[in-house]
Amino acid sequence: MRGALPVVLAFAVWVAPGLCVAQSAQRAPATPRPYDTLPDWSGAWQMVGGTVFDRATQTGQGGAITPGVRSHPPYNAEWEAIYKSHLDRRDKNLFPDTISNCGVPAGFPRHFNLPDPYEFVIRPEQVWVLTENGPNVLRIYTDGRKHLDDQWATYTGDSVGHWEGDTLVFTTFALKGFRDKDVILDRTGLVLSDQSHVTTRIRKIDPKTIQVDMTIEDPKALTKPWVVTKQFSKMPAGTRVYDYGCAENNRNPADVDSGKTLILGPDGKPLNK
Amino acid sequence: MKHARLGALAVASLLAIGIPMSAHHSNAGFSTDKMVELTGTIKEFQFTNPHTWIQVIVEDDKGVKTEWSIEWGSPNSLGRQGIRPSTFPPGAKVTIRLRPMLNGAPAGGFVGAKFEDGKTVGRWE
Numbered sequence: 001m002r003g004a005l006p007v008v009l010a011f012a013v014w015v016a017p018g019l020c021v022a023q024s025a026q027r028a029p030a031t032p033r034p035y036d037t038l039p040d041w042s043g044a045w046q047m048v049g050g051t052v053f054d055r056a057t058q059t060g061q062g063g064a065i066t067p068g069v070r071s072h073p074p075y076n077a078e079w080e081a082i083y084k085s086h087l088d089r090r091d092k093n094l095f096p097d098t099i100s101n102c103g104v105p106a107g108f109p110r111h112f113n114l115p116d117p118y119e120f121v122i123r124p125e126q127v128w129v130l131t132e133n134g135p136n137v138l139r140i141y142t143d144g145r146k147h148l149d150d151q152w153a154t155y156t157g158d159s160v161g162h163w164e165g166d167t168l169v170f171t172t173f174a175l176k177g178f179r180d181k182d183v184i185l186d187r188t189g190l191v192l193s194d195q196s197h198v199t200t201r202i203r204k205i206d207p208k209t210i211q212v213d214m215t216i217e218d219p220k221a222l223t224k225p226w227v228v229t230k231q232f233s234k235m236p237a238g239t240r241v242y243d244y245g246c247a248e249n250n251r252n253p254a255d256v257d258s259g260k261t262l263i264l265g266p267d268g269k270p271l272n273k
Numbered sequence: 274m275k276h277a278r279l280g281a282l283a284v285a286s287l288l289a290i291g292i293p294m295s296a297h298h299s300n301a302g303f304s305t306d307k308m309v310e311l312t313g314t315i316k317e318f319q320f321t322n323p324h325t326w327i328q329v330i331v332e333d334d335k336g337v338k339t340e341w342s343i344e345w346g347s348p349n350s351l352g353r354q355g356i357r358p359s360t361f362p363p364g365a366k367v368t369i370r371l372r373p374m375l376n377g378a379p380a381g382g383f384v385g386a387k388f389e390d391g392k393t394v395g396r397w398e
Contacts, residue, residue, distance in 0.1 A: 249321035
């Protein structure tokens with residue numbers, strides 16, 4: 001037994017404190033709300049409207065790739081210049097980014113700006129918002145845990161929330177933003193910084209409509225909070241959701257150097273380079 | 274039909290034809306104001322993500338064969354509308370309308386198709 005003492009001491013000194021820190025930061029102190037008291041958001045849902053991120057502030061007719069279309073986030077001068085440079089590239093039919101078009105997560109809040117079906121899976125301790133396009137998964141923890149103080153940035157960030165009646169309220173932190181020039185919000189080239197964070201409220205406003213209200217704050221890029229509302233309409237009962245393997249046969253890759261969309265012929269060589 | 278029939282049909286303002294602008298996709302260089310009609314033989318229907326492609330062998334008056342690549346929507350969205358991998362069976366003769374590439378390359382965006390038995394797919398008014 002005496003020989004085991006150094007091992008015990010080593011555990012107590014080096015390992016246990018780390019476990020305690022991790023557990024205190026990630027502990028789930030609150031009892032998750034019982035499953036049978038949670039709202040029913042089952043089925044497949046589809047975003048209403050096109051993929052301009054904030055249609056409420058959109059100018060110009062058409063979709064996100066139409067010249068002249070833009071949203072009006074309350075950018076400061078530095079980020080307005082970044083956005084304008086992206087709009088200029090879009091108007092020349094060039095990607096403002098060449099990374100996010102295939103193979104990396106859409107990220108947040110672009111997660112709520114995608115075509116194709118959505119699913120909202122509600123469990124007592126988590127809510128998952130699944131998108132066929134991508135595919136992407138947004139995990140929202142509702143088990144009482146807090147955000148980590150030292151959470152590193154990811155595309156989708158860290159989402160923690162709670163229920164207020166039948167409204168899911170959550171905050172999202174630790175977003176990559178445009179720091180690595182690979183997270184955009186839509187094809188007009190909207191971007192946010194790595195200081196962005198979002199408070200989101202999701203509720204079913206009628207049996208066939210789920211509404212997502214996002215209040216976006218970004219002390220580096222925005223001069224004031226930016227409120228964006230997205231709605232999702234219920235698809236026909238029995239709708240199936242499928243794989244979305246973008247790399248399966250992507251014959252429209254972006255040329256990394258120019259940002260131009262290539263069209264590959266049957267031999268894999270570009271028809272338009 | 275042995276010989277290709279290639280004609281440019283001026284269309285003032287084409288409506289959307291079912292090529293979704295998904296996250297990876299740009300305005301891919303297809304004409305928005307012209308439509309081409311061609312007749313050939315289905316080589317392959319690539320019912321794959323992110324977009325489907327219909328490969329058609331078209332033979333001209335001199336017997337020269339060209340493989341055309343015609344892009345359509347995602348197999349997921351098309352599948353929900355009843356389209357299947359068997360919709361364009363290899364070897365079938367078909368006339369296809371498409372929005373051609375701006376640079377004249379043998380590719381374009383799918384509009385509609387009509388088979389020898391009169392069956393149509395997509396927009397064929």
